Structure formats: C-alpha cells, structure tokens
Amino acid sequence: MTANANGSYAYYPGCSLTKNAAAYDVSSRVIARALGFELNELTDWNCCGASEYFSLNQLPAYALVARNLALTASEGAKQVVAPCSLCYVNLYKTDKYMGDHADLNEKVNAALAAGKLAYRAGDVKVRHLLDVVVNDVGFDNVAAAVKKPLYNLRVAPYYGCLIVRPRTGFDDVEYPTTMDHLMEVLGATVVDFPLKAECCGGHMTQISDDVALELIRRLLHNATEYEADAIVTVCPMCQLNLDAYQDQVNRRFGTRFKMPILYFTQVMGLAFGMEPKAVAIGKEIVDARPALAKVTAEPPVQPKKKRRDKSALPMPSTEREG
Amino acid sequence: MTAQNGRRRFKHEVIDATPGGEQLTLCLQCGTCGGSCPSGADMDHTPRRIFAMIDADMKDEVLSSNTPWFCVSCYYCSVRCPQEIPITDLMYTLKQMAIREGRYEQRRASDFSETFIGYVESYGRAFEMGLATRYHLFHNPMKMVGMATGMGLSLLQKGRMSLTPERINNIEQLQAILNKAKQLSAGGA
Ligand code: SF4
Ligand code: SF4
Ligand code: SF4
Ligand code: SF4
Numbered sequence: 001m002t003a004n005a006n007g008s009y010a011y012y013p014g015c016s017l018t019k020n021a022a023a024y025d026v027s028s029r030v031i032a033r034a035l036g037f038e039l040n041e042l043t044d045w046n047c048c049g050a051s052e053y054f055s056l057n058q059l060p061a062y063a064l065v066a067r068n069l070a071l072t073a074s075e076g077a078k079q080v081v082a083p084c085s086l087c088y089v090n091l092y093k094t095d096k097y098m099g100d101h102a103d104l105n106e107k108v109n110a111a112l113a114a115g116k117l118a119y120r121a122g123d124v125k126v127r128h129l130l131d132v133v134v135n136d137v138g139f140d141n142v143a144a145a146v147k148k149p150l151y152n153l154r155v156a157p158y159y160g161c162l163i164v165r166p167r168t169g170f171d172d173v174e175y176p177t178t179m180d181h182l183m184e185v186l187g188a189t190v191v192d193f194p195l196k197a198e199c200c201g202g203h204m205t206q207i208s209d210d211v212a213l214e215l216i217r218r219l220l221h222n223a224t225e226y227e228a229d230a231i232v233t234v235c236p237m238c239q240l241n242l243d244a245y246q247d248q249v250n251r252r253f254g255t256r257f258k259m260p261i262l263y264f265t266q267v268m269g270l271a272f273g274m275e276p277k278a279v280a281i282g283k284e285i286v287d288a289r290p291a292l293a294k295v296t297a298e299p300p301v302q303p304k305k306k307r308r309d310k311s312a313l314p315m316p317s318t319e320r321e322g
Numbered sequence: 323m324t325a326q327n328g329r330r331r332f333k334h335e336v337i338d339a340t341p342g343g344e345q346l347t348l349c350l351q352c353g354t355c356g357g358s359c360p361s362g363a364d365m366d367h368t369p370r371r372i373f374a375m376i377d378a379d380m381k382d383e384v385l386s387s388n389t390p391w392f393c394v395s396c397y398y399c400s401v402r403c404p405q406e407i408p409i410t411d412l413m414y415t416l417k418q419m420a421i422r423e424g425r426y427e428q429r430r431a432s433d434f435s436e437t438f439i440g441y442v443e444s445y446g447r448a449f450e451m452g453l454a455t456r457y458h459l460f461h462n463p464m465k466m467v468g469m470a471t472g473m474g475l476s477l478l479q480k481g482r483m484s485l486t487p488e489r490i491n492n493i494e495q496l497q498a499i500l501n502k503a504k505q506l507s508a509g510g511a
Binding site for chain 2: 015018019020021022038044045046047049050051053054055056057058059061065067097100101104107108110111112113114115116161165166167173174199201210211216217242244245247278282283284285297
C-alpha cells in the first residue's frame with residue numbers, strides 16, 4: 001500500500017463546505033476517521049472559482065485553481081480530495097489541461113511565479129471523495145465498518161453531472177453505479193433512478209428560475225415516482241438546489257414533494273452506527289427524520305421485486321407489491 | 323475575400339481562446355450536443371447551431387445570443403460529441419468574449435459571475451450571503467424579500483449561511499497570481 005492509500009490525502013473542502021454544506025464537511029471527516037484514512041485540510045486554500053470564473057476569463061480561472069494544486073504539491077501530498085463535484089472538476093481539469101496544452105501550462109506557471117509558486121502537471125492526483133471511498137477504501141472495508149445496516153431505507157443515489165463528466169474515468173459518464181453499490185453495502189435499498197446523472201441546474205437557480213426549477217422538479221418527481229425515501233448526493237450544490245429550492249418548486253408547480261436530500265457521507269455515518277447529530281442530520285431543510293425512522297433492524301423480506309415466472313404467460317398483475 | 327477573412331478571424335479567435343479548441347473545425351453538425359442539452363429548449367440557438375453560426379462568421383448573433391449563458395456546464399454534450407469537441411469550454415469562451423465585447427444581452431448571468439468573482443478576488447473565498455444580497459439588490463430587489471423570508475431565512479436558521487466573508491491568509495499572493503494571469507490574457511492569446 002502506498003502512503004496515500006492508507007495514510008493521508010490533502011483535503012480541499014471548498015467554500016460550500018465551510019458553511020452551507022457544513023454537514024458534508026463534518027460527515028466526510030468522521031467517516032474518514034472511521035475508515036482509517038486521514039483528510040488533512042490544505043493550508044490556506046482558495047476558492048476554485050466555481051463555474052463563474054471560467055465564464056469571465058479563463059486564464060485567471062486556471063491560475064486560481066492552480067494555486068491550490070501548487071500548495072498541495074508543496075505540502076508534499078500526492079493526492080488531493082474534494083467532496084464538491086465542481087471543485088473536483090476544476091482541479092481535475094486544470095491539472096489535465098496543463099499537461100495537455102503547453103501554452104496554457106506556460107502561462108499558468110508564469111502567473112503562479114508572480115506568487116512564488118510553481119506546479120507541474122501530474123504531480124498531484126485529483127480525486128473525488130466518493131472515488132476514494134469506493135476505490136481506495138473499497139466495498140469490503142466499508143462493509144466491515146457497518147454496524148447498523150439501513151434496512152428498508154429506500155434511497156435514490158443522485159450523481160449529478162460533474163462527478164462523472166467530463167470523463168474522469170472512475171465511473172460511467174452516463175450511467176454511474178458506484179454509489180448504488182455503496183448504498184447496498186450499507187444495507188439500504190437502491191431504487192431505480194433514471195435521472196441520476198442529469199443536471200440539477202447548478203447556478204441557474206440564480207439566473208433563470210424557469211430553467212432551474214423545472215430541472216429540479218424533474219429530479220424530485222423521478223425519485224418520488226420510484227418511491228425513494230431520500231435522495232443521496234455527492235455535491236453541495238446539488239444538495240442545495242434540491243433541498244433549499246424544494247419549497248419553491250412546490251409553490252411553482254403545485255406539487256407536494258417532501259424529499260429529504262442527504263450527503264452520501266451522512267448515510268455512511270448512520271450505517272456505521274453514529275448518532276444522527278454526529279453526521280449533522282438536522283441541517284437539511286426538508287426534515288430527514290421521518291425517512292430515517294423507516295430503518296428496521298431486519299432486512300426487507302423481499303429485497304428485490306419478485307420476478308415473474310419466466311415460463312408463464314405475461315399477465316397483468318393485480319396485487320401491488322411493497 | 324473579406325467574408326473569408328472575417329470567418330477565419332472569428333472562428334479562430336474562438337479556437338485560440340479555448341484549450342483544445344482546434345477540434346471545433348471537425349464539427350459534423352450531427353446535433354448530438356443540442357439533443358443532449360438540458361437547457362436546449364430555452365436557448366436561442368442549440369450548441370450545434372451556434373457552431374454553424376460561428377462557421378458562418380455570425381459574430382454579433384453568436385455573442386448576443388443567450389445560449390452560452392443558459393449553459394449549465396453539465397458536460398453531456400462534451401462526452402457525447404463524436405468529434406471530442408470541448409463544447410462546454412467553448413461556451414465559456416463565448417461568455418468571456420461576449421462580456422469583453424460588451425455585446426451580451428444576458429446581463430443577469432454575467433453580473434452574477436462578476437459579483438461572485440469580486441468576492442473571490444478580494445477574499446479568496448466565495449461568500450454566499452454577500453453574493454445573494456449584492457446581486458439581488460442590484461437586479462431583483464423583490465427577490466431580496468424572498469431571500470429574507472423564504473429560503474434565505476431557512477438557510478440562516480439552519481446555520482447554513484454566513485453573514486461575513488472569510489478571507490484567506492495569503493490574499494496578496496493570490497492577487498499577484500491573478501493580476502499576472504489577467505495581464506497575460508489581455509496581452510493576446
Ligand atoms: S465549488 Fe463553489 S464553493 Fe466549492 S470552492 Fe469551488 S467555488 Fe468555492
Ligand atoms: S448536478 Fe447540479 S450541482 Fe452538480 S454539477 Fe450538475 S448542476 Fe452542478
Ligand atoms: S455533437 Fe459535436 S460534432 Fe455533433 S454537432 Fe455538436 S459539436 Fe458538432
Ligand atoms: S454543457 Fe452546456 S451546452 Fe453542453 S449540454 Fe450541458 S448545458 Fe448544454
């Protein structure tokens with residue numbers, strides 16, 4: 001095992017995790033500890049610029065992100081972990097593009113030099129926290145840490161866009177499944193969620209209500225249709241959009257969604273037997289407690305829908321299952 | 323002849339300003355990008371059409387369209403494009419050019435970006451409360467009421483919104499880097 005596989009990662013929380021997504025920060029740190037790896041917060045990291053900086057001026061945008069990569073390398077860390085999908089993509093893209101495009105690399109380094117920093121593409125490996133949990137820790141080690149399986153909790157894993165696109169290689173770009181398996185390992189029931197990698201609108205909520213609220217409505221509707229008790233996310237902006245705008249969606253469309261939106265790390269902590277408070281349950285705007293109350297000590301009697309007898313003729317079924 | 327030069331100029335401006343932008347010359351006009359786009363229906367022109375317009379040197383129309391501003395950077399188009407054209411990055415380039423040329427009509431979106439960046443440049447961190455208030459006070463005072471009574475209030479009650487921005491320690495270093503980067507990008511790509 002390399003030092004980083006069982007040891008430490010530089011941790012890049014990103015601005016959202018310092019406040020609005022503090023629940024994600026808290027739960028990420030406690031599950032890391034429970035799983036035996038360390039998240040060492042990068043000293044004096046700066047905002048990654050979200051998507052806003054790239055809209056205005058791309059070179060300063062890359063330089064902004066590159067400062068974080070340079071700081072990571074100067075701390076001697078080989079990997080940096082971001083729980084925010086947008087931070088993850090910005091860090092990943094900047095490292096990759098600096099490697100692919102000599103001209104960009106030269107200019108970004110000229111800018112970094114003005115702050116007495118330098119960065120060589122490839123020196124730091126950029127990882128999303130989900131990637132680390134799934135691929136470095138692994139499902140077996142996660143399973144070993146489960147003390148209170150989340151039997152009968154029906155979850156819709158929501159990946160959103162940026163954890164899988166652009167292609168970073170750790171999961172499928174259109175139909176990711178890593179979080180599905182993770183949730184099953186935790187004992188939860190994973191519902192079908194065809195829109196799991198569709199966009200929630202990102203910053204559109206600030207720009208055009210019509211576009212953003214419709215994207216959010218579709219996601220809530222899809223998860224509700226499949227009778228999910230909660231949506232599980234990997235990104236603070238997705239969580240914010242689905243949680244904080246749910247009320248506006250209900251008012252705009254006359255719907256009555258009451259779908260709690262949790263971070264995958266909170267769900268992990270619960271399955272590890274932690275108190276809800278320890279993983280910051282209660283910070284969500286749509287209360288998660290009614291959903292969590294559905295967890296039972298016994299596994300579901302019929303974990304999967306009964307398959308129809310293949311030899312029989314297709315018949316309309318009359319009994320409702322579940 | 324002039325049309326030819328003009329076409330080359332705009333298309334090449336776009337290409338030069340985008341890492342990997344040369345791929346744009348390979349666009350097949352297949353429409354996969356537009357068909358994949360969650361905001362397609364709200365855009366003046368689909369990404370495919372925008373690329374045809376760039377090719378036809380319709381600079382004004384391209385830079386004043388709402389298309390790049392309605393791009394939510396979901397990267398669906400980019401991963402599905404058979405020609406590996408960095409469409410999302412091209413959308414960023416178009417936003418940037420529209421702002422520089424003062425030709426954009428989507429003030430709301432670009433002002434939001436500028437407000438956001440204002441905080442990043444002065445503090446090194448984003449600041450949601452400041453962002454929301456400064457931006458809405460300017461554009462949409464009615465929304466401030468919503469912020470104060472609805473969502474903003476629930477976020478505040480949950481301790482999810484800070485009232486003061488955070489500042490990084492070495493802000494001078496960050497500013498030196500950003501100023502140098504701006505100089506380099508202004509000095510021609
Ligand atoms: S995504 Fe937003 S919050 Fe996270 S660091 Fe990047 S900009 Fe700051
Ligand atoms: S899913 Fe939502 S928050 Fe995540 S990237 Fe797409 S828009 Fe941004
Ligand atoms: S998907 Fe690619 S090739 Fe097809 S129209 Fe869009 S940009 Fe052109
Ligand atoms: S990245 Fe932008 S243009 Fe491409 S599909 Fe997503 S929203 Fe549409």
